[in-house]
Amino acid sequence: MAQIEPDALYDERGDVSWARPPLQGDVFDDVVLPGFGDEPMKVQIVSHPCAMRTGRGLLLPRITVAPVGPHARIAGQRGWDGNLRLMPLPGLEDGQNYATKFVDVTAAPVDLLTRSKRVASLSHRGIYVLQQRLVKHYTRIELDLELLRRQSAPVLLEAEQQWHWIDEVLSEEELADEAAITAEATVFDDWLGEGDPSRRQLLQDEVHHVDVRKQSQRAARERANDRTQRS
């Protein structure tokens, strides 16, 4: 099983960009999880990115999460190889170590998982490590990270471009407005769905990734300029 250091595991800790779309591995704080008492707790999204959105890119009403709690550091390769019911989250908050408990996986209403409550996001490699542990936990099958990387490439590229698009197009004020972000995410989703085959379909083949990225960056820049000129 893969072992990963905190600096490579997380993309952001503490202050997570609101422009980043919710993704597998995101950690939220202060969530009162139905069926888990009245105490607010930390949770981590464990749904695969493909399994948490509708056809139009909107989030489903409920997202699969698992509770996150304090945990002693899982040291060394043996620590990562064992503890298969957990996803270690070393140094998640104030240098303290936490872990996600797969045995308590449940569905959380999406309204509970707001951007203001998001306290950490994982790097792409961190997401592959989470996926590897989830697959092993549920099936006892161990998949290589390279295979998981290849499987997730189109959807993670899409998420990355959406993040960039929103960051490029919206003003600083709008980047703190959840409704404005959701509306712009829909604009990006429409743009990605254009063409026959659509740009989203083209993402299924690595040959087109560079072209779609370039088009996306150009389109976002043009849209940002248009908005600036109109205002």
Added chain:
Amino acid sequence: MTVMTGQPTGTSAGGVTDYVPSAPNATRALSIRADYLRTNVDSLGGEVQELHDDARTLDLDSRTLDKSKKSVPALLDELASERGMGWSDIAEVIGVSISAVRKWRKGGDASPESRKGLARIAAYLDLLEEKLLVEDPAGWMEMDLPLGTGYYIRPLDLYLEGHEFGLIDIAERRREIPAVLDEIRPGWRDKRSDFEVFTDDDGQRSIRKRSE
């Protein structure tokens, strides 16, 4: 066995005087000359390789220095917008988070090491395009190498592991890809996956056991 008194060859460790191979003198002389020439060629080959690596290092260093004149936002624009490199790939090459790269785009300070890393990958992509005729270097870096079913190794992975010149050997087709990998990533042949990625009925990628 024929025991002869032979001429010294200069290759013996000494001390063995009662045994000489039974080949005729002319054959032995030819064999000795071949040994000598092969040794010279091997030695020369090693020197040529060192010289070649030195030249490549100078070339890449010089290109990196030129790129370093650009600002960090300009380097990021070149890599992401002009080359089409992914933000996560750029971040991984530099060894930082995507959010750090995002802050640099908006004018945040990057460390000298990060700036050099950005200049290095920008120079490297130029080298691939200009000298090695890789038309879309950013795209080439993220395509799996043609190693057969079950192997998922990208040029980008080799770059991340520090194998700049091994990767250039592959791009130049100077050597077969497996031979280069044997040298720079021993044990890669044992990493063949029993699983494969395929496009599922819903149009998304899935993973299944490979059938052979």
